[in-house]
Amino acid sequence: MTTSAVPGATGHAAGPGAPGRRPAGPGSDVHPVLRRATAAPAALDLLTQAHSGLEEAAALEAPNERYATAHLAALRTAAAVLAVRGRPEQTARRRRRIRSAWEVLPEVAPELAEWSALFAAGAGRRARAEAGIAGAASARDADDLVRAASMFLRLVERMLLLRPALQGSTPLVPGPAPSRVGPTRM
Numbered sequence: 001m002t003t004s005a006v007p008g009a010t011g012h013a014a015g016p017g018a019p020g021r022r023p024a025g026p027g028s029d030v031h032p033v034l035r036r037a038t039a040a041p042a043a044l045d046l047l048t049q050a051h052s053g054l055e056e057a058a059a060l061e062a063p064n065e066r067y068a069t070a071h072l073a074a075l076r077t078a079a080a081v082l083a084v085r086g087r088p089e090q091t092a093r094r095r096r097r098i099r100s101a102w103e104v105l106p107e108v109a110p111e112l113a114e115w116s117a118l119f120a121a122g123a124g125r126r127a128r129a130e131a132g133i134a135g136a137a138s139a140r141d142a143d144d145l146v147r148a149a150s151m152f153l154r155l156v157e158r159m160l161l162l163r164p165a166l167q168g169s170t171p172l173v174p175g176p177a178p179s180r181v182g183p184t185r186m
Helices: 041-059 064-087 090-098 100-106 110-121 125-128 139-159
Strands: none
Touching: 041 064, 041 139, 064 100, 064 110, 064 139, 090 110, 100 110, 110 125, 110 139
């Protein structure tokens, strides 16, 4: 018989329902839960939505729509980080105040502070673009944001130790990985 570090495990190959196998006592029917090697399912779902949003943004013609869609993809990427690393506020006073993801992100992931500042600065433009205000975002603004959101998504996937979780997807921005953590000047 082999020994195991898992409480209640006996080392037998046969499971609890095998013929002639009897439970070894309290808790013997509880199976050990393996640690996750990747992010939580909610975070993976948000990253999948971010990928889809970037693909959609890259295909859109109107700069306002492209900008707003890319910004939303970046927001979903930030939400994935918060889903993995976020903690509830400690005081009732702080819990009452609504804060944007861009404000909370540097607190839980300081290495993403520059990215947070970049996308927070674009939140007003995104609101104008979503409202349909003509000229809220130029074609260059939209293209720059699609590239930035794509780099941010790849960085977050690496940070959360995802080995491109979406194997079938191709990067929207080809080229080598960014050498810095912060956004590049555009």
